[in-house]
Amino acid sequence: MEKIPLLGLGTWKSSPNQVTEAIKAAIDLGYRHFDCAFIYNNEKEVGEAIEQKIKDGTVKREDLFIVSKAGDDDLPKDQNGMIIASETDYLNTWEAMEDLLSEGLVKAIGVSNFNHKQIERLLNKPDLRYKPTNNQIESHPFLTQEKLINYCHSKGISVTAYRPLGGTSDIFNEPIIKKIAEKYNKSAAQVLIRFHIQRNVAVIPKSVTPSRIKENFQVFDFELAKEDMDALLSLNKNLRLAQFPGAENHKDYPFNIEY
Ligand SMILES: NC(=O)c1ccc[n+]([C@@H]2O[C@H](COP(=O)([O-])OP(=O)(O)OC[C@H]3O[C@@H](n4cnc5c(N)ncnc54)[C@H](OP(=O)(O)O)[C@@H]3O)[C@@H](O)[C@H]2O)c1
Numbered sequence: 656m657e658k659i660p661l662l663g664l665g666t667w668k669s670s671p672n673q674v675t676e677a678i679k680a681a682i683d684l685g686y687r688h689f690d691c692a693f694i695y696n697n698e699k700e701v702g703e704a705i706e707q708k709i710k711d712g713t714v715k716r717e718d719l720f721i722v723s724k725a726g727d728d729d730l731p732k733d734q735n736g737m738i739i740a741s742e743t744d745y746l747n748t749w750e751a752m753e754d755l756l757s758e759g760l761v762k763a764i765g766v767s768n769f770n771h772k773q774i775e776r777l778l779n780k781p782d783l784r785y786k787p788t789n790n791q792i793e794s795h796p797f798l799t800q801e802k803l804i805n806y807c808h809s810k811g812i813s814v815t816a817y818r819p820l821g822g823t824s825d826i827f828n829e830p831i832i833k834k835i836a837e838k839y840n841k842s843a844a845q846v847l848i849r850f851h852i853q854r855n856v857a858v859i860p861k862s863v864t865p866s867r868i869k870e871n872f873q874v875f876d877f878e879l880a881k882e883d884m885d886a887l888l889s890l891n892k893n894l895r896l897a898q899f900p901g902a903e904n905h906k907d908y909p910f911n912i913e914y
Contacts (some may be wrong), residue, residue, distance in 0.1 A: 657763040657788060659813055660720055661852050663688030664874065665861030673698045673863040678704035680865045682714050684872050690791075690817070690859040692724040722791075722815075724767065725752065738905065745907070746780065753784045765789035767817075768899075770909045771806040778810065791815040794856065795826060795847060796887045797894040802914040804856060815857040819847050823895055831890060836882050849874045850887050866873060 664681045666674055666689065674697045678689065683703070690867055691701050696833070708714050727749055730740040739876070746814045752764040765787045766774070774853055790807050794816035801908045820826065827833075827843040836843045844860065847872055851858035860871045895910060 657720075659763075659815070660686075660688035660787060661855075661857050661873055662686065662874065663690050663720070663722070663815070663857060663859040664846065665690045665817065665859040666697060666701060667692070667695050667861055669695070669720065669861060669863045671697045675700045675704040677863040677865070677868060679708055681868050681872075683706040684869055686868075686872060687714070687718055688720040688722070688857070688859070690722045690815070690861075693726050696723070698723070707892065708912055715831050720762070722765075737901065740907075742776075742907070745776075747776065749780075750784075755796055756785055765791065765812075767791040768793075768897075768909050771803055771914055772912060773907070773909060774807065776808065786810070787812055789813045789857070791817055791859075793818045793895060794851065795821050796829070796832065796850065796890040796903050797817050797821065797826060797892050798896075799891040800914070801888065801891075804854065806914065807857070809817050813855075813857060815859060816851045816897055817859055819851060819858045819860050820844055821847075829890065831886050834839035835879070838883070839877050839879070841874075841877060844871055845874050845877075846879070846887075849879055849895065850884070851876065853879055853884060 664678070664686050669677055678701055689701065691698050703721065709716055716869070718792045727738055730738050730744055734740050756764050758884060764785060766777070767790065769790050774787070774790065778782070790812055792800055792803060792814060804814050826847065832843050832846060836846045839846065848858050848860055852874060862868050862871060898910070
């Protein structure tokens with residue numbers, strides 16, 4: 656089974672003219688997991704950075720875990736551009752991904768934003784060749800996702816937490832998070848990242864700022880006490896920041912059930 660480094664660098668909204676330097680700095684600091692997607696419109700620049708770091712001998716390709724995402728380009732859409740794909744279309748996409756894995760073109764395949772029912776349906780697919788390695792979902796103390804994480808782990812599926820810092824929300828100013836950060840002499844961002852690592856959940860904070868890329872990696876020299884983990888978990892209010900506006904009426908919209 657392919658191992659996913661617990662800490663990775665997100666690249667959504669990393670502008671093409673900043674992302675190359677960000678990735679190079681991250682590789683120098685020790686990041687080995689990068690979360691990318693064709694629709695982030697910066698994969699070419701991400702690739703250039705990785706190529707340079709392989710060429711200069713800093714890292715080997717096989718030591719990097721690079722995530723990309725299947726686009727929705729081939730899925731059927733209505734006249735307004737909304738996806739109207741059926742379950743069969745999605746399952747066809749999964750089969751195409753299984754082909755990539757069996758041909759050795761990718762190391763692992765996974766899903767994103769799947770609720771537990773959708774994972775269950777995939778796992779029950781009669782001719783399933785490979786189960787998903789990972790489910791990438793939004794998670795932070797305002798959306799702790801304990802049930803979905805426990806479900807995935809019980810099925811041997813790892814979880815990656817996206818938007819761990821709450822994107823641009825004011826999660827950094829939450830008094831309990833600030834207090835915990837002060838207690839450990841760490842930043843709020845470092846506490847928010849460490850929170851996932853201690854749950855055995857991979858985490859992919861995004862930054863294009865070298866000092867923050869460094870700060871976000873300095874999370875292996877402290878451990879949150881159980882009482883602090885519990886305090887962070889108690890902040891849950893099922894606040895979903897990534898809602899994918901416009902998709903709410905799709906029959907497979909994943910966020911209409913509890914988990
Ligand atoms: N599968 C999906 O549907 C999905 C959806 C959303 C996101 N994702 C993935 O998850 C990644 C992370 O999520 P996200 O980018 O939405 O949000 P995020 O990582 O929670 O937050 C990123 C924001 O926090 C800032 N930041 C980073 N480190 C900081 C620090 N130490 N102190 C203060 N601010 C800091 C960044 O600014 P600077 O860059 O300016 O430093 C950026 O504005 C994405 O980049 C993407 O790869 C996946």
